[in-house]
Structure formats: C-alpha cells, structure tokens
Amino acid sequence: MKTNSKILTGTHNLSGNEACVEGAIAVGCRFLSGYPIQPAIKIMQRFLSRAYKVDATYVQMEDEISALAALIGAVWTGKKGITATSGPGLSLMMEHIGLGVMLETPCVIVDVQRVGPSIGIPDHPGQGDMMQARWGSHGDYEIIALSPSSPQEMFDFTIRAFNLSERYRTPVALMADEYVAHIKEKVIISPEKEIKIEPRRYYKGPKDKYLPFKRDKDFIPRMVDIGDGYKFHVTGLTHDDRGYPVMNEECQEYNVHPLIWKIRNYVDDIIDIKETKIDDAEIVIVSYGAPSRIAIKAMKEARKLGIKVGSLKLNTVWPFPEKRITELARKVKAFVVPEMNYGQIVLEVERCSYGNANVVFVSYAEKNVDNVDDLLSAIKQVIKEKEIKKEIIEYHT
Amino acid sequence: MSTLKTIKSNEVAHPMENLLRMDRIPHIWCPGCGIGTAVTAFASALDKSKVDLDKVCVVSGIGCTGRVAGYVKLDSFHTTHGRAIAFATGITLGNPDLKVVVFSGDGDLISIGGNHFIHAARRNVNMLVICVNNFIYAMTGGQVAPTTPLATYATTSPFGCVEPPFNIPYIADSSGAVYVARWTALHVRRLTNSITEALNKPGFSVIEVISPCAMYYSRINKLGDGLDMMKFYHDNSKIKHGEDTKNLDIGFQTPITVGKFVDRERPTYTESYKKWLSDIKKEKTK
Numbered sequence A: 001m002k003t004n005s006k007i008l009t010g011t012h013n014l015s016g017n018e019a020c021v022e023g024a025i026a027v028g029c030r031f032l033s034g035y036p037i038q039p040a041i042k043i044m045q046r047f048l049s050r051a052y053k054v055d056a057t058y059v060q061m062e063d064e065i066s067a068l069a070a071l072i073g074a075v076w077t078g079k080k081g082i083t084a085t086s087g088p089g090l091s092l093m094m095e096h097i098g099l100g101v102m103l104e105t106p107c108v109i110v111d112v113q114r115v116g117p118s119i120g121i122p123d124h125p126g127q128g129d130m131m132q133a134r135w136g137s138h139g140d141y142e143i144i145a146l147s148p149s150s151p152q153e154m155f156d157f158t159i160r161a162f163n164l165s166e167r168y169r170t171p172v173a174l175m176a177d178e179y180v181a182h183i184k185e186k187v188i189i190s191p192e193k194e195i196k197i198e199p200r201r202y203y204k205g206p207k208d209k210y211l212p213f214k215r216d217k218d219f220i221p222r223m224v225d226i227g228d229g230y231k232f233h234v235t236g237l238t239h240d241d242r243g244y245p246v247m248n249e250e251c252q253e254y255n256v257h258p259l260i261w262k263i264r265n266y267v268d269d270i271i272d273i274k275e276t277k278i279d280d281a282e283i284v285i286v287s288y289g290a291p292s293r294i295a296i297k298a299m300k301e302a303r304k305l306g307i308k309v310g311s312l313k314l315n316t317v318w319p320f321p322e323k324r325i326t327e328l329a330r331k332v333k334a335f336v337v338p339e340m341n342y343g344q345i346v347l348e349v350e351r352c353s354y355g356n357a358n359v360v361f362v363s364y365a366e367k368n369v370d371n372v373d374d375l376l377s378a379i380k381q382v383i384k385e386k387e388i389k390k391e392i393i394e395y396h397t
Numbered sequence B: 001m002s003t004l005k006t007i008k009s010n011e012v013a014h015p016m017e018n019l020l021r022m023d024r025i026p027h028i029w030c031p032g033c034g035i036g037t038a039v040t041a042f043a044s045a046l047d048k049s050k051v052d053l054d055k056v057c058v059v060s061g062i063g064c065t066g067r068v069a070g071y072v073k074l075d076s077f078h079t080t081h082g083r084a085i086a087f088a089t090g091i092t093l094g095n096p097d098l099k100v101v102v103f104s105g106d107g108d109l110i111s112i113g114g115n116h117f118i119h120a121a122r123r124n125v126n127m128l129v130i131c132v133n134n135f136i137y138a139m140t141g142g143q144v145a146p147t148t149p150l151a152t153y154a155t156t157s158p159f160g161c162v163e164p165p166f167n168i169p170y171i172a173d174s175s176g177a178v179y180v181a182r183w184t185a186l187h188v189r190r191l192t193n194s195i196t197e198a199l200n201k202p203g204f205s206v207i208e209v210i211s212p213c214a215m216y217y218s219r220i221n222k223l224g225d226g227l228d229m230m231k232f233y234h235d236n237s238k239i240k241h242g243e244d245t246k247n248l249d250i251g252f253q254t255p256i257t258v259g260k261f262v263d264r265e266r267p268t269y270t271e272s273y274k275k276w277l278s279d280i281k282k283e284k285t286k
Helices: A016-026 A041-054 A064-075 A087-102 A130-135 A151-168 A178-182 A249-264 A292-304 A322-329 A345-353 A373-382 B035-049 B065-070 B084-094 B106-112 B114-123 B168-175 B188-199 B226-236 B269-284
Strands: A010-015 A031-034 A057-060 A081-085 A107-115 A121-125 A144-146 A171-177 A184-189 A233-235 A273-276 A283-287 A309-314 A316-318 A334-339 A358-363 B056-060 B075-078 B099-105 B127-133 B179-184 B204-210 B237-239 B256-263
Touching: A010 A016, A010 A151, A016 A041, A016 A081, A016 A107, A016 A151, A016 A171, A016 A178, A016 A184, A031 A041, A031 A064, A031 B084, A041 A057, A041 A081, A041 A178, A041 B269, A057 B084, A057 B269, A064 A081, A064 A087, A064 A107, A064 B084, A064 B114, A081 A087, A087 A107, A087 A130, A087 A171, A107 A151, A107 A178, A121 A178, A130 A144, A130 A171, A130 A316, A144 A151, A151 A171, A151 A178, A151 A184, A171 A178, A233 B065, A283 A292, A283 A373, A292 A309, A292 A373, A322 A334, A322 A345, A334 A345, A334 A373, A345 A358, A358 A373, B035 B065, B035 B099, B035 B127, B035 B188, B056 B065, B056 B084, B065 B075, B065 B099, B075 B084, B084 B099, B084 B106, B084 B114, B084 B127, B084 B269, B099 B106, B106 B114, B106 B127, B106 B168, B114 B127, B114 B168, B114 B204, B127 B168, B127 B188, B168 B179, B168 B204, B168 B256, B179 B188, B188 B204, B188 B256, B226 B237
Parallel strands: A031 A057, A031 A081, A081 A107, A107 A171, A144 A171, A233 B075, A283 A309, A283 A334, A334 A358, B056 B075, B056 B099, B099 B127, B127 B204, B179 B204, B237 B256
Antiparallel strands: A010 A184, A107 A121, A144 A316, A273 A309, B179 B256
16 A cells, blocks of 8 residues: 555554554654664664655664663654663663653653563563563652553554653653564554644743743643753753752652652553453453463453453553552452563552452463463462462462 | 843943853852863853854763753753763754754763763764863762873872773774864863864864862872962973874873864764665665
8 A cells, every 4th residue: 555645554564563663653753763682673673764754863872871862862852752672771771761751751662572681582572671661760750661462552552652751751661572573463554644643742932931840730841842942951960940950858859749740640541451351250361461462362261161251451551550450359359460571560460459369470481472271270270269368379280 | 243241330240141050150160170161161162153052052961060061051951970972962863953062071971971972973973072071080079080190099099090091082083083172271262262163063073171170189189279280281281283192191290282183074973864864765766
C-alpha cells in the first residue's frame, strides 16, 4: 500500500522493533540517539533507514549515558525523541532517567530486555529490568512503564508512551523483551488522521514572565524551546519555580512532592490493564509482556478442566494497579504470576494482596515462553490449596 | 545596538545586566577565583561577536565552573556531572541554528566527561567548549584532578600527586577539534578575543582557561592568594601562537605556554548528516 504520507499505514508484517520505530515516527518522533546493543539494534537501524523520508536526526553516541543525555538535550529544542537499549544500557541510563525526571523532560526509553545479570545472553528474552526501571535511579521519583506483548502492541504502546510522556512531562519506559522485539507478526496501522497525538504543553505568555517550573492547574509546568528567547535556566539541583537551585528542606518538598504526585494523582488515567473472564474467576493470571501471550492459552486450557481462571494483563506495569489487585485479592483464591525472571512483579502482587489470596510465581527465566505446561500445572496445584499461605508459592514440576 | 548597558551617573546598574542573572548575584565563587573572569570574558565576547543572544545556549556540568550556567541570562542548563558535552550534542543536533557553549571545569570535562569530550571532538559537533582548568577538584574540597601536575599536593595526594596530568589542548587537537586555544585568567583581553573568534567558528572549539584556585590549590601548595597566582601567570606565561600542542604540558609551577594553537576547517557533524540525508533522498527518488 503506497501513500504520500510519510508515516507507514495499512497492514504490514513487522517485528516488534520495527513496529516500535513506525509508532515513534507516526507520533512525530524525529530524534533518536542510541548506542548499539542487542536485541534493540534493529530499532536504530530501522529509524536510520526511515530518517531521510521524515527528516529525522539520528546520532550514535559513545555510550548509553550520553545517548540519553543527548536525547534530553534534543527534547528541549522542541523535538520528540526516543532511545532504545537493553538491560546493560538501561543500567548506564539511570543517571539521566533521574535528570529527565528532575527536568521534567518528556522522552521515551525503549528497553528490549535480555537476560542478565551483567552481559548475560544478548539475544535471550528476559524481564529482569522491571524493578530497575522503577527504582534504578537514585532519590525518589515515579516512573511510567508500559509492557507490550506483541508487535502490534509495540506500535500502539510506543504511541501511548510518547503521549503519556508529553502529558505528564516525564520519561516513559517501554519495557519490551527480546521475544516481542524479534517476533514478526501482522501489525495494523490506522490512517494518519486517526492516530491520537498528545501535543506538547507549551507556555503561552509574556517572555519575561516565564517560569520553567511553575505548575499549571494540571500539575504540569509548561515548556518552551531553546532558542525562542525565553532565556530560562533549568538545573538538576533542587530548584524553585524559576529553575534556580535552592538547597533547603522546604524547596526539596516543593520540588519533589509534585514530581511524585503528578503521577500518583492520575494513576487512573495512566494505568491500563486488560481483564479477561475475571468476573467468575477463582484464579487470576497476572502477566505482562511476552508471558501474557500464554496466559490466555493457559486460561482456556484450565477452563476446559473446570478451573475458573481469569487473566489480568498489565499494559502499564508502573504505576502498578495496586487498588485493583487489592480488590481482586479479596475475591479470588490465588494469583498466578508468570515472569521471565526470578520474581519481580510478583512481589508487587503479593504486597497488594495483603495476605488475602495465595500468590504463585511461575518462573520462565530460562524456559521457553511458548510452553504453557508450567503455568497450567501451577494453576492445577494452587486450586487444591485449602489455606492461604503467607508467602509467595513456587511449585516445581 | 550594544547589549552592554552604559552606566549613567544617577543609576547604579551592572554593566553586564543584560547578560547576567542579577537576581542570582552574589555568586558562589571564592575571592581570587578565576571563573568570574572567564564569565566576564565570555559575556564581553557575546557582546563583541554580535551573535543573536536568543540563539545562544549554555550547558554546564557539575563543579565550581558548572555553576556558570546559572549566572548567565541565556537559555542555560545545569546538567549531570561530566555529561554537559553529551547533553549539548543533543541540543545542537536538535536545533542546528543554535550556538551551544559548554562551560565547565577540568574535572567535569576531562575526567568523568573525558569520553564525551574526545567523541564530540571526533564528530566535530558544533559547539564551543570553555574549560576552566584550576588543576583541582575545588567544589568537593581540593582533590586530585586529571590535570593536577605531578608532585602537586591535594587532599587526596598528601605526599604529592603521582599521576601524570592530561594536556587538554593536546587531547582536543588529536581528537579533531577545529579551534584550540589556551589562556590564563590574567589574559582577559586575549581570552575575550579568542572566545569571540570561536563563537563564530563552526565545529568543535576548545578554549582552556587556566584559573587560580585560591581556596584549595594554592592554599594546599602554599602558593599564596589569588593575586600571587595572577603574578605567577604574569611572569611565567609565554604566548606562542601555533605551538605544537604536544609541547603544552604543565608541570607544578612551570612556565605556561598560552596562545591559539589550532585553527582549521573540518566538516561538522550537522553538515555531514544533512549531506547524507540529501544524498540518500536523491538516490532513493531516482
């Protein structure tokens, strides 16, 4: 399907990485700074191959630290920007995730997760960076993280990631994994007009009255671009409305409190979960990313056996849907959490259950994520539990 | 129209009111420090070079010199330690019409930010780097820096520094910078001229400003106060334009060679990237 449009539309067979780039271009992203790392490299290559059509800027920096630093710099010139990396790179980016939060800079960081720790296996899928994305940078902050489970979601969530980052003026992490990034599937892209784009919240007032961190009614300070003559100053130090450093407790609270609450106050808007057959469920599979592809399959198999299973898929992992999990914990017998790690989001599920339901962890850390048997056997075993165990259960087959 | 305001007899105004954030003065720098001089030279150069002030952006890292961004009345960013050049790379690529100035110290740019420094020079990213070199980490209280001369005392080298220092113009030159100069805080007029020249030069320019640190460097090494350091610069700096950057090492209280060492033309990253974009467009539309 050929159109004059610069963005790709129609139906295509794309890998997750390719779909991510198309999503970014569709939403108006015209800057990518990155550092080569598997399994995210295809994002950089695809962006470069598309750059000439959309007049985008690409730069391969000397490391991931500078990749995110350059991205934040470019965003302040009015560009929408993205960077793509994997676990080892995300570790290096932590410094500037903190700066991005403090300068309230909208940007998107794609983490195509592989197994670790350290170098691990560069092309083996993992989900070991979920907690790092939430807590990795120092100090207190809130982050938004989305987790796609298919190339179609890579496309859709990339767009949503950009929209959320502009809406809340914060870095947004797109926590993909090698499986989702490399699998090729049908991706349907709607016409250009139907793609919702959240505009940047710009300051519109007299130049000499501009305060870079003066919050509007929606909790979000307004941005301006470098070079527009506002002559503003921003700093990573604790700062006041003018962006000037003020080192005292009052200002620390004045500065950091809204950074946290601009997210916490809007969790209902940000959190996106997909529930399937949850009304009569006794057991709920809580999943995100690639493992959620087998959750529905396991649910169907279990229902054939007469076990009432529902599925709760986390499209946004951070902020975590605490209220919903707590609510469900009072109704269901157990949560079953499949993850490609040694237990990260399961800790959140357990925390939010407050001991009202059993929490079962099924690790797909080294196993094939297509294999539904482990998940199914965990469901079969937990349904037999008479009492609530006050710890995370792991059944070994 | 000059941006510098003339002082009238009935009105007390700072002559650089248009270029400095007067609501942030007094600044944090100690008496005898050379950073203020470097900022003054920069402000005068901005005025002299007639650049559009709306299009000038200053990026600083962390440290004493890192605070410069907070005092200049321009679009300015005070970023993370060592990453000012990386941050500035994003700005200059995001909007090539801007003139980006990285104003930071030797510890910030050459130690933690050394990698970004050489790579930005290699790419020839369009920016001016003003590196104030006071031979020490001053903000944290006088630790050894990668520029601290051999045998010099610092709080982390109580028996004299055992590591050989970096020669900043040599790194800049060998990494591909198009303009490299060095002045001391005493050479205000020459420094101003150098900054003016570099502001109008496309590509990666580096100006090293040797600055006295009266609080730590000179106190630990018993070199007297700021004025004594200035006297030392006066008696011991030799102007040698075009000197081979290999010969610019600075030892403890040895003579300092200053001047403009490199001034050459190389395609900038932005130029090369734009050319690549248009070439590939032509090729694809054939």
